[in-house]
Amino acid sequence: MTTTYTINFQNKRGTDSNYAVFMEPPVLSSSGTSPDAFMNVWYSTFVPNNGYFDIKTGVDYYAWVGTATAKPAPGVMVNTGMSLPARLGQGTTAGDTFNMMIKRNFPTIAQSTPSAAASAYEINTRTDFPVPNERYLIGLGKVNNRGLVAPVASTNPFNNMKIQLTPKMKFYILESVFEAGVIIDYESVTREAAVIDFTSGKGAGKFYAVVTQDDTGKFTVQYFDNY
Template sequence: MTTTYTINFQNKRGADSNYAVFTEPPVLSSSGSSPDVFMNVWYSTFVPNHGYFDIKTGADYYAWVGTATAKPAPGVMVNTGMSLPARLSQGTTAGDTFNMVIKQNFSIIAQSAPSAAASAYEIDTGPDFPVPNDRYLIGLGKVNNRGVVAPVASMKFYILESIFEAGVIVDYQSVTREAALIDFTSGQGAGKFYAVVTQDDTGRFTVHYFDNYY
């Protein structure tokens, strides 16, 4: 049975608002130059005053590639993508490896012989991958609340009042400075599977963790 993590968000700020959920960017390694790392909106929704939403995700991972509408930067939309289930390497078993090609400006991946390093999976690019690269993105994905695989790196999430739609690239520093942090990997959230996030009438966020939903 797949492990499920749930975030319950409650709007008690005294007014209707829009919210976005973000995730911690991945840690990357590359055989070439150091890649740029971006944070994107994973899920977004309107929440009325005294309303709430639940967002659920599992511990399964997906290799993800996508194409941005312009050079990746805050405000740019990632509007196309492809994903395949990915197994991370464990012990002497290599992690999944995928070959990426560009077909009619669309990023495509296909599984190849496993060769990824410890606790990782690998995406290999070919001669059709442009250098410098201003459009094509590589990442780690999870299934979001709408059943769509979207780029996400870990079980560490942020929630913030935001008008940005899912898929938009955002500035990491501004988001993490003001957002509620939900971290299922360390601190009070380690070993927990359910978090309740509340925004009160001062705009302040509080986060409480539970073993499961009751």
């Protein structure tokens, strides 16, 4: 049976608004100094007053590579890319491993011999990045509301790195006008957003959450066993 998590968001703000959805960046571990992980807008949507929308997602993860339109930083758009399904390591079974290669200035990945640790997948880089690398990114992709794989977290790695990524089923919703793909400052999002965490606290073991923003702007989150 496929595991599905559902988040129902309700706008009781008293006015129409725009919202962005984010996912917690994966934990990064590497063969060298781990680069910073950036949070990307997963998708954004307009919600009228008293309107609602549902987010449905599973434990499907994608190894993603792409490019940034400028030096990666909050406000920079991440666009062109490629992704492949990534199976996480489980017990003694290694997680999927991917080799990244630049072809005619386009980032690509290909599956390699699995070697990732439990709950992780791995992306390996070669020696084809410019130094410093301010263009090419790797990260985590998830299927968005349009049925397309979109980056939810990214990082600009160095040459000759083996980076393991461990995802977490934790999400954020925030009033925002940013478009999908834009890099957002993690601290500002986590400080102001509704937090939906299916891995710990009240959300552990749950599969359905109802998020409401009231007329003061405050978010409340309730968890249930199922939809």
